[in-house]
Amino acid sequence: MSTVAQRKRTRSPEDRRRDLMEAAVRVFATKGLHAGTVADIAESAGVAKGTFYLYFDSREHLLGALKQQLVTATVERVARFYERVGKEDWWALVDSMLESMIDLMIEQRDAILVFTREGLTPETSEIFAGCDRQLNEMIGSGIRAGVDAGVFQVADPALMGTLLHHAIEGTLMETILYQEAFDRDELVAGAKELVHKALSP
Amino acid sequence: MSTVAQRKRTRSPEDRRRDLMEAAVRVFATKGLHAGTVADIAESAGVAKGTFYLYFDSREHLLGALKQQLVTATVERVARFYERVGKEDWWALVDSMLESMIDLMIEQRDAILVFTREGLTPETSEIFAGCDRQLNEMIGSGIRAGVDAGVFQVADPALMGTLLHHAIEGTLMETILYQEAFDRDELVAGAKELVHKALSP
Amino acid sequence: MSTVAQRKRTRSPEDRRRDLMEAAVRVFATKGLHAGTVADIAESAGVAKGTFYLYFDSREHLLGALKQQLVTATVERVARFYERVGKEDWWALVDSMLESMIDLMIEQRDAILVFTREGLTPETSEIFAGCDRQLNEMIGSGIRAGVDAGVFQVADPALMGTLLHHAIEGTLMETILYQEAFDRDELVAGAKELVHKALSP
Amino acid sequence: MSTVAQRKRTRSPEDRRRDLMEAAVRVFATKGLHAGTVADIAESAGVAKGTFYLYFDSREHLLGALKQQLVTATVERVARFYERVGKEDWWALVDSMLESMIDLMIEQRDAILVFTREGLTPETSEIFAGCDRQLNEMIGSGIRAGVDAGVFQVADPALMGTLLHHAIEGTLMETILYQEAFDRDELVAGAKELVHKALSP
DNA sequence: GATGAATGAGGCTTCATTCAT
DNA sequence: CATGAATGAAGCCTCATTCAT
Structure with missing residues (x-):
């Protein structure tokens, strides 16, 4: 035309x-x-x-590819920080990871939105299950290492990691979903406050 | 006959x-x-x-009724605690609210599951938007009141409320979704640790 | 309308x-x-x-039902004559069976047409294979019985049964397919001549 | 290069x-x-x-070419025998034609299979109609000539030709379709028995 | 000539909704 | 009130055919 x-x-x-x-x-x-x-x-x-x-091959295959892409990007980002655990200042690492993860989520906001809203049919949630398992394991291990190093103090590192992960992800999604404008720096500040307090002795 | x-x-x-x-x-x-x-x-x-x-009237109307029911139950439960704010011991109120909310989510797990996983089409998410707004407002107000009373210390009460809300909701949903068995008391303990630390000075 | x-x-x-x-x-x-x-x-x-x-359930299931119906009707008709083998005059039985089979084919002409023309995809021909096996077995057995009784004389009863079966079916189909009018009695007469000669000593 | x-x-x-x-x-x-x-x-x-x-030009044109090829080969083969009618021993001609036709069908088995099983859509069956007409005419004429010569004895030469034609073609196709192994010589012998008896006085 | 990415008509199937009984 | 057979819009997918390279 x-x-x-x-x-x-x-x-x-x-x-x-x-x-x-x-x-x-x-x-x-x-x-x-x-x-x-x-x-x-x-x-x-x-x-x-x-x-x-x-x-x-089919609409379903596209969804698979989309999920995989999102999962891979997220796992890779977390893994990059996980490698640095113990090699540098704990709190600085926490802060830079928080910022990086929040920025990643903002980048991938549409895809995250799609899959957190409607993407989890009973049959197709394994891929996310695996992703969450990996993330939780890395985050949990990182926290445990900090506890062992005497920097953090948490009763159940794995559970705390999961809680913090969802705190940030959920809040970000809600913000994106329902609010016209949103302040990235404000969110980063809030997340830092929460995480610092949660991990401190 | x-x-x-x-x-x-x-x-x-x-x-x-x-x-x-x-x-x-x-x-x-x-x-x-x-x-x-x-x-x-x-x-x-x-x-x-x-x-x-x-x-x-239609399948869509049923979904609306289902959502409304879930939202109402949740808001009512939170409201019940909101009324007690300032009238009794702050930390005891936090603890009893945490337990009550976790139990409510476990009760309503199927409905929550349904809507958390697939229920939020762009057109129909207003109900949840309103719900979340109300919850956040009440939780935020409660925290702010605690801050004003000198019991809590938080930079941004509203944001912290939202973060804690999602920490618990997200973790519970993930647990229900992907884990065979799960320990309610363990989760309650973890949530309490997080919230106490987050609200403490 | x-x-x-x-x-x-x-x-x-x-x-x-x-x-x-x-x-x-x-x-x-x-x-x-x-x-x-x-x-x-x-x-x-x-x-x-x-x-x-x-x-x-599907288009394919309809085809299955159609095939089954055709096969069942044909096998039943042949079986009815097979039961009478040896209990009555051999040549009269041959004649009445010929007429009956030709009439059945004329009745079912459309269905036969459909399946002999296009119905045999590699995967779906088993049902007809089974049918043909059954028919050939019955016809072959009948002829063999006639041979044993000294009435017929054929070198290979099974093969002869198959040949005669196809002679009539193929001719009838061709007639229906390509000729405007066709004379049922003429066909019956021709079939009788062929079968009589083929089975005679 | x-x-x-x-x-x-x-x-x-x-x-x-x-x-x-x-x-x-x-x-x-x-x-x-x-x-x-x-x-x-x-x-x-x-x-x-x-x-x-x-x-x-199109898929349909390919099918046409395929059909034409098959038809031509068949008609040519029959025509070659038709030319020899009356010029040599009648029964020897019948036998050699039977063998030749069976061998041709075995050669072309794939093509025949294709068109016998699925190839005859209403619009495209004219080619085969013409072929069958020609074959029947030649075979019928041959038989009639044999009758006139006093060698064969058949009430309706055309019909008998058609019947014999289909007897052999149908049997061969069924054999190829449904049986693992098949004995060419056995089939030739059976066909000869049938045709000899059918044409004999 | 040869290629193969792109096209889009058309087939099969599902399911929310209606309505005569 | 309750029923469930009937409806038809709409979605997914295939594949013969075209055409720019």
Whole structure:
């Protein structure tokens, strides 16, 4: 129709796949995970419906890819901090991790939104279960190490890690979901206060 | 014909409605919110599909009623504690509220599960938005009152309330979702530790 | 639309099922097995597309039912004659069986047409394989009995049974497929001549 | 660049066409006529999907070519025997024709299989109609000539020709379809017995 | 010529909702 | 009131065909 509409007739497979995944997140964030159809995604990506199936075996496979991407990004980010545990100042590490995680969540906000809102059908929640297990393990281990080092003091490091993780994730999601504007720095400050107090003796 | 043969041929409209709502929660918890059909619900409630529409205008209306019920129960529970703020020992109130809220969530676990996992389509999340706003307001006010009374010390009472709220809700949901068995008392203890530390000077 | 179109809003399940199967045979005979869609069948049966799925799990299940019906009718007819083998005049039995089988094929002509033309996908031919095995066994046994009784004389009764079976079935199908008019009695006469000669010493 | 590197980079158009037709028969025999896609055929022929359309206007045209090929081979084979009618010993001609026809069918078994099982949609059966008409005419004429010569004795030569034709074709197809191994000589012997008896006085 | 990414019509199936009984 | 057969809109997916490279 328009001359702008067809910049390139064929893109590299990687680009096309990414286009579709981005379009999917866009669509799902707008219309909801269930209400967003393959047709919507294809249209939003500027391709025909059939093209979708050249890059994903099915709608379900796309969801899998989206979940995997989110999970991988999150686990990797946490892992990067986990490696630094014990090698530098404990409280500085806590602070920089908090900021980094909050920024990651803000980056991935749409995807997180989609999956925390509608993405967990009974059959497909294993991938998130595995992710949460890994995250909790790393966070818990980190806290335990701090306890052993005499820096932190917590009765149940694993449980405390989980509680703090959800405190921040849940608050961020609620903020994004229901508030017009939101202040990233305010949230960071609040999170730091909570975590510092929670880990202090 | 015989009076024995018709034990409960007809139930009161209120009972039927409740039957259907309970059946719906049962079905949704098992098959997922989206996969659970009106036919499933009707069957699980022991009535014909058409009967469903005598008690609910549509599937969407049922979801609304379910959400409303959950929200109301939660808000009422919190409100009961909010009324007691300032009238008794601050820490005892915190502890009893924590236990009560955790028990409420365990009671309502199926309904919470359903809506936490799949229930928040963009159009229908206002109910939860309102709920969260109310809860946060009450919790925040309570904390602020404690701060004013010199018992608590928190930089941003509202934000801290939100953080603690999600810490507990998120952890409980994750526990219910992914763990076979879970220890209610352990969770209560962990929550108390977190909240005490978070509110303490 | 028309006042005639809706004779009865609900028919007995058996009737409705039969309606659909008859409509299917009609449609398949006209448009071909593959080209005939569920929509065509439903329309031809005077119901909505969705109604089809109240009576058959899938298009494939309908095909199964159609095949089974054809196979059952054929096997039963042959079995009825097989029971009479040896109890009455051999040649009279041959003649009456020939007529009866030809008449059955004429009755079921559309269904036979459909399945001999397009119905045998690699995966779904077992049902016909079983049918043919049964028929060949009965016909072969019958001929062998006649040979043992000294009435017939054939080198390989099973093979001869198969040959005669296909002679008649194939000819009848070709006649139906390609000829405007066809003379049932002529065909019966030709079949009798062939079979008599084939079985005679 | 090097002359060795391009063994058969380009084949003659005729060869390519034949490659595709052979690939098609291969694919159809394996997956079924309807399930075999143009993509399958192209892949099996070692060319790209688009190349298919350089040699055939459409999938339907390929089917036409395949049918035509089968029909032509069959008609030619029968015609070769028809020419010899009356010029040599009648029974020897019958026997050699029987063997030759059975061998032809075995050769072309895949193609025959494909079209016998799924290939006859209402619109496209004319080709086969014409073929059968021709065959029947030749066979019928041959038999009639034998009758006129006083060698054969048959009430309706045309009908008997058709019956014998289908006896052999149907039996062969069933054998190929449903039996692991099959004995060509046994089948030839049975066919000869049938035909000899059918044509004898 | 050859390629294969892109297209989109069309098929199968599900399920919320209606309505005659 | 209760029923459940019937409806049809809407979704997912396939594959013959096209066309820019």
